[in-house]
Amino acid sequence: MAAPAAATQGEIDREIARERAAYEKTVAEGVPRTPHPARNYPPYRSSALRHPRQPLVEVAVRQDPEAVELASPAFGRTDVTELDCDLTRQHRDAPLGERITVSGRLLDRSGRPVRGQLIEIWQANAAGRYAHQRDQHPAPLDPNFTGVGRALTDDDGGYAFTTIKPGAYPWRNHTGAWRPAHIHFSLFGTAFTQRLITQMYFPGDPLFRHDPILQSVTDDAARQRLVARYAHDLSAPEWSLGYHWDIVLDGPTATWIEEGR
Numbered sequence: 001m002a003a004p005a006a007a008t009q010g011e012i013d014r015e016i017a018r019e020r021a022a023y024e025k026t027v028a029e030g031v032p033r034t035p036h037p038a039r040n041y042p043p044y045r046s047s048a049l050r051h052p053r054q055p056l057v058e059v060a061v062r063q064d065p066e067a068v069e070l071a072s073p074a075f076g077r078t079d080v081t082e083l084d085c086d087l088t089r090q091h092r093d094a095p096l097g098e099r100i101t102v103s104g105r106l107l108d109r110s111g112r113p114v115r116g117q118l119i120e121i122w123q124a125n126a127a128g129r130y131a132h133q134r135d136q137h138p139a140p141l142d143p144n145f146t147g148v149g150r151a152l153t154d155d156d157g158g159y160a161f162t163t164i165k166p167g168a169y170p171w172r173n174h175t176g177a178w179r180p181a182h183i184h185f186s187l188f189g190t191a192f193t194q195r196l197i198t199q200m201y202f203p204g205d206p207l208f209r210h211d212p213i214l215q216s217v218t219d220d221a222a223r224q225r226l227v228a229r230y231a232h233d234l235s236a237p238e239w240s241l242g243y244h245w246d247i248v249l250d251g252p253t254a255t256w257i258e259e260g261r
């Protein structure tokens with residue numbers, strides 16, 4: 001059987017508009033909204049293949065939570081060093097690109113700081129290429145950039161990363177699909193079963209409205225909360241541009257997550 005023709009960007013834009021209209025109709029009808037993006041969001045093609053089809057397993061209820069923890073990754077406070085949060089100093093020379101700092105606070109639903117939490121990030125280089133064998137698109141790799149970092153939140157729930165601004169990159173969701181520049185964030189929680197994953201975007205990106213992953217967050221305000229704020233006071237003269245991004249774990253201003261594992 002011949003493979004179906006890939007959708008074009010125009011077709012995806014129309015699908016996004018249809019999904020948005022369907023969402024707005026459910027809001028108008030007072031249908032309770034799920035707090036996070038749909039697991040199967042048709043314009044994001046691979047979500048159709050990858051979403052769970054069985055009811056989710058409640059680990060804490062059906063299994064022994066301690067046994068789950070024994071078989072899961074763990075980390076100790078001493079595993080995370082000061083250098084891990086500086087992605088520009090992990091190689092002999094500095095990476096190419098626009099040096100940035102990204103900082104903010106990890107907060108609970110009442111705005112209280114969440115302290116001592118492991119935050120991990122991963123991202124493409126300035127040319128939009130991941131240092132990963134699955135990324136084969138013809139943009140240059142940077143020998144001075146791996147694109148992976150981690151930090152522990154401080155007593156104020158604060159975190160800060162120094163990195164370079166990632167480039168947009170093509171992916172094969174549809175013809176003409178380019179992801180807006182973004183940084184992936186993982187929040188480990190106090191146990192592996194609490195891990196949350198999300199993405200941070202940069203303000204004013206013209207690709208936002210064409211991106212089915214960002215658009216799978218159908219609530220406008222929630223989508224805005226995934227976009228960092230350019231913070232001139234965080235910029236360092238002759239050195240780096242500053243961005244501010246808070247992550248709220250829960251409640252009406254929660255940062256929407258793409259996946260919790």
Ligand SMILES: O=C(O)c1ccc(O)c(O)c1
Nearest residue numbers: 046047171179184199213
């Ligand atoms: O699900 C995916 O295929 C996919 C592709 C590119 C991304 O940047 C991403 O976050 C997810």
